[in-house]
Amino acid sequence: MPKGKVAGLTGNEAMAEAMRQIAPDVVAAYPITPSTQVVENFSQFVADGKVPTNFVTTESEHSAMSACIGAAAAGGRVMTATSSAGLALMWEMLYVASGLRLPIVMATVNRALSAPLNIHGDHSDSMGARDSGWIQLYGENAQEAYDNALMAFGIAEDPAVRLPVMCCYDGFTISHAIERVELLADDAAKKFVGAYKPLLPMLDIKHPVTYGAVDLQDYYTEHKRQQVEGMAGARGAILREAERYAKLTGRSYGHFATHRLEDAEVGVLSLSSSAGTMREVIDELREQGIRAGGLKLRVFRPFPAAELAAALGHLKVLAVLDRADSFGAFGGPVFHEVRSALYDAPQRPRVVNYIYGLGGRDLSLEEGRQLLRRVKTIADTGKVDSQYDYLQVRA
Amino acid sequence: MTTATTTPLSLKELSKKPEQLAGGHRLCAGCMHSVIVRQVLMAAEQPVLASCATGCLEVATSIHPYSAWRIPWIHSAFENAAATASGMEAMFVSLKKQGKLPADADYRFIAFGGDGGTYDIGLQSLSGALERGHRMLYVCCDNGAYMNTGIQRSSATPLGASTTTSPAGKVLPGKLQWRKDLARIVAAHNIPYVAQASPHNWLDLMKKVRKALAADGPSFINVLSTCHRGWRSKPSQAVAILRPAVDSCYWPLFEIEDGKLTITYKPKAKVPVTEWLKLQGRFAHLFKPAPNEAMLTAFQERVDFEWERLLRQESCGL
Amino acid sequence: MAEKKKGWKELPLGGAIPGGGTSHAYVTGGWRTFRPVLDRKKCTNCMICWVFCPDSSVIFKDGKHQGFDLAHCKGCGICAEECPKKIQAITMVEETEFKNEGVCHAEG
Numbered sequence: 001m002p003k004g005k006v007a008g009l010t011g012n013e014a015m016a017e018a019m020r021q022i023a024p025d026v027v028a029a030y031p032i033t034p035s036t037q038v039v040e041n042f043s044q045f046v047a048d049g050k051v052p053t054n055f056v057t058t059e060s061e062h063s064a065m066s067a068c069i070g071a072a073a074a075g076g077r078v079m080t081a082t083s084s085a086g087l088a089l090m091w092e093m094l095y096v097a098s099g100l101r102l103p104i105v106m107a108t109v110n111r112a113l114s115a116p117l118n119i120h121g122d123h124s125d126s127m128g129a130r131d132s133g134w135i136q137l138y139g140e141n142a143q144e145a146y147d148n149a150l151m152a153f154g155i156a157e158d159p160a161v162r163l164p165v166m167c168c169y170d171g172f173t174i175s176h177a178i179e180r181v182e183l184l185a186d187d188a189a190k191k192f193v194g195a196y197k198p199l200l201p202m203l204d205i206k207h208p209v210t211y212g213a214v215d216l217q218d219y220y221t222e223h224k225r226q227q228v229e230g231m232a233g234a235r236g237a238i239l240r241e242a243e244r245y246a247k248l249t250g251r252s253y254g255h256f257a258t259h260r261l262e263d264a265e266v267g268v269l270s271l272s273s274s275a276g277t278m279r280e281v282i283d284e285l286r287e288q289g290i291r292a293g294g295l296k297l298r299v300f301r302p303f304p305a306a307e308l309a310a311a312l313g314h315l316k317v318l319a320v321l322d323r324a325d326s327f328g329a330f331g332g333p334v335f336h337e338v339r340s341a342l343y344d345a346p347q348r349p350r351v352v353n354y355i356y357g358l359g360g361r362d363l364s365l366e367e368g369r370q371l372l373r374r375v376k377t378i379a380d381t382g383k384v385d386s387q388y389d390y391l392q393v394r395a
Numbered sequence: 396m397t398t399a400t401t402t403p404l405s406l407k408e409l410s411k412k413p414e415q416l417a418g419g420h421r422l423c424a425g426c427m428h429s430v431i432v433r434q435v436l437m438a439a440e441q442p443v444l445a446s447c448a449t450g451c452l453e454v455a456t457s458i459h460p461y462s463a464w465r466i467p468w469i470h471s472a473f474e475n476a477a478a479t480a481s482g483m484e485a486m487f488v489s490l491k492k493q494g495k496l497p498a499d500a501d502y503r504f505i506a507f508g509g510d511g512g513t514y515d516i517g518l519q520s521l522s523g524a525l526e527r528g529h530r531m532l533y534v535c536c537d538n539g540a541y542m543n544t545g546i547q548r549s550s551a552t553p554l555g556a557s558t559t560t561s562p563a564g565k566v567l568p569g570k571l572q573w574r575k576d577l578a579r580i581v582a583a584h585n586i587p588y589v590a591q592a593s594p595h596n597w598l599d600l601m602k603k604v605r606k607a608l609a610a611d612g613p614s615f616i617n618v619l620s621t622c623h624r625g626w627r628s629k630p631s632q633a634v635a636i637l638r639p640a641v642d643s644c645y646w647p648l649f650e651i652e653d654g655k656l657t658i659t660y661k662p663k664a665k666v667p668v669t670e671w672l673k674l675q676g677r678f679a680h681l682f683k684p685a686p687n688e689a690m691l692t693a694f695q696e697r698v699d700f701e702w703e704r705l706l707r708q709e710s711c712g713l
Numbered sequence: 714m715a716e717k718k719k720g721w722k723e724l725p726l727g728g729a730i731p732g733g734g735t736s737h738a739y740v741t742g743g744w745r746t747f748r749p750v751l752d753r754k755k756c757t758n759c760m761i762c763w764v765f766c767p768d769s770s771v772i773f774k775d776g777k778h779q780g781f782d783l784a785h786c787k788g789c790g791i792c793a794e795e796c797p798k799k800i801q802a803i804t805m806v807e808e809t810e811f812k813n814e815g816v817c818h819a820e821g
Binding site: 099100101102162199200207208209210211212213215218219221222223225226229230 | 718719720721724725726727728729730731732733735
Binding site: 025026028052053054056057058059060062063064066067068069070071072073074075076078092093096100202203204205208209210211212213214215216218219 | 442444446453458459460462464465466467468470471472474475477478480481482483484485486487488489490492493495500502519520522523524526527
């Protein structure tokens with residue numbers, strides 16, 4: 001296998017590199033901060049003839065996803081990128097893409113939703129889309145964003161899956177910060193992704209197919225049940241692609257990654273870039289004799305409930321970090337699902353929820369320390385001061 | 396595949412081609428939408444892939460598992476028939492360029508939308524697709540209201556028409572605004588081909604479809620369509636009722652080829668627009684109990700103004 | 714429409730309907746209250762009725778009127794209305810006159 005290279009790239013640049021190597025047949029996209037750079041870089045690849053892609057510069061994100069849907073149904077590989085309000089404007093079409101079982105891959109650069117207007121990173125956008133039928137992979141850094149993109153089509157196009165995939169990573173802290181990224185050699189990446197095998201392509205004019213028919217009471221339920229099965233199939237496909245990828249790169253992925261969790265008493269679960277901060281804090285506290293551990297959730301859809309229950313059941317207290325809130329509920333979206341996953345476990349920890357990092361507010365090491373000490377106090381006293389709380393907020 | 400010969404636009408010859416819209420769809424008896432689709436697809440010489448906006452046409456022709464379409468067809472949402480078709484066209488171009496489709500593959504892309512999905516909620520998507528220059532034809536089946544949801548006014552609804560959201564009442568005489576001039580808006584995108592047509596003049600419509608599909612870029616045809624439910628007219632007169640719409644010059648038949656306008660049909664005698672209005676229950680309140688002279692005069696004056704402008708535009712070679 | 718509906722394991726993914734024109738199997742002829750009846754002696758095979766039929770239900774073969782597809786004709790009466798006034802080869806007759814005979818079923 002030819003050697004790849006190591007480069008200093010932003011998350012967006014790494015994503016654009018992945019897209020160059022995948023060389024989708026069509027990319028349809030609209031600019032929005034902070035994902036814009038992905039399509040800027042990609043359009044340069046198009047302009048320089050480095051990819052055969054037909055790049056469609058739509059007049060809105062709604063049309064971007066609509067064009068992706070038309071292109072994918074026509075019978076080829078399709079990608080796009082968006083963030084925040086752009087994802088929100090696609091909302092209607094997200095459900096259509098998954099409902100029509102089109103394996104589109106989208107870089108979702110996480111950003112807060114208005115109002116008030118804020119262009120910085122949090123998970124309000126993709127968490128709001130958690131029920132849209134898209135597979136959601138969260139990357140901690142530029143490397144993971146790149147790796148997830150390369151694995152995404154193998155998952156999306158699996159005949160047992162046939163669902164679109166969002167490759168999420170944090171706005172600015174990852175999208176715009178330069179990191180060391182190991183890239184595969186172009187031909188190795190191309191070989192890994194493989195050739196596309198379309199299912200019922202519209203461009204096969206000898207076999208006309210109707211997409212998006214009206215589905216009434218007598219069929220809609222069956223088609224939704226099929227989608228459940230696609231998500232179920234994704235669990236295996238995600239692990240299979242991770243295994244194939246590990247053989248190629250030595251970098252291994254699963255539904256989640258743990259850090260010193262096995263013998264931990266208190267744990268913290270988070271997604272994306274904050275996981276690295278929490279690993280640092282865990283190592284520090286371990287030196288102080290506190291048995292802390294961490295879990296970084298990579299796959300939020302399909303939600304790996306059983307695996308999480310098995311990995312977290314032994315803890316005394318688990319803190320779930322949510323970088324988005326679900327207003328009027330009793331906690332953030334990740335908290336709800338994790339706590340629900342633990343409910344039937346033979347042994348389960350107390351689970352508390354902290355909302356953090358909204359609108360790009362950085363989670364510092366010191367805040368991480370305070371958070372874990374708070375969790376340790378709960379473990380020691382058995383008393384929960386607040387099951388659902390905001391960190392980093394001024395009174 | 397490239398078609399070497401062109402089917403003459405005679406009904407006898409056209410009827411030898413396979414019917415592309417099957418019966419068994421559930422459009423109302425006497426709906427003009429399917430007549431328009433049949434005529435459009437009959438005129439096409441190349442294989443056609445279509446997208447369709449949400450609306451009567453889409454709903455009634457695709458109730459799972461019964462699709463009336465014998466061509467590859469997709470519906471994805473209400474406001475995006477143009478964007479969806481542009482995606483299909485983009486994929487076609489890409490795969491052909493990459494050699495993933497035969498080099499002689501010669502397909503056409505048509506987006507169908509109603510007036511609500513085109514004049515209103517789909518206007519941005521249409522504008523974007525036109526500006527990007529996809530080789531596709533957009534056909535607007537304009538019956539002048541949101542008929543699928545129960546006859547609500549759209550920006551295509553004629554002045555004075557009573558709809559369920561612009562009802563004629565004790566103080567209001569139906570819709571207060573003139574319709575949006577969509578063909579002009581589309582023409583402002585400077586695309587190769589724009590036309591307005593009516594299915595009662597099938598030959599004119601089919602000629603326009605041929606030209607639109609031959610254009611090397613986006614094309615657009617606005618087609619008047621009868622909805623007897625919304626117009627409150629007789630189903631059997633669905634074709635006949637279109638003639639006074641055109642003969643009164645409310646709905647002129649014209650085309651704009653590379654910026655040059657040609658009126659393709661000039662009535663020998665321009666009939667008063669009331670000849671069209673009085674056939675429709677949606678305008679009944681303008682005639683009974685007493686004629687609403689102000690509204691009827693305003694309607695006629697606007698029709699005359701638009702028609703004169705069209706004639707001037709044509710005579711100037713614009 | 715008595716056929717057994719497919720379950721979720723058998724249906725094509727995402728509500729796709731492979732094969733064109735499956736609506737042909739759906740009978741809309743029952744909507745009709747009036748039936749078009751052709752007077753072959755009067756018919757000049759001008760095909761005007763064919764081009765204006767919303768339900769693709771006027772059958773022509775080799776340029777000759779073959780009658781109507783009664784499984785799909787909804788009886789709108791456009792054909793009768795548009796048949797040239799000097800010819801008037803089509804009349805709309807109330808369905809009750811036929812005592813349900815000839816309401817054919819679509820082929821599969």
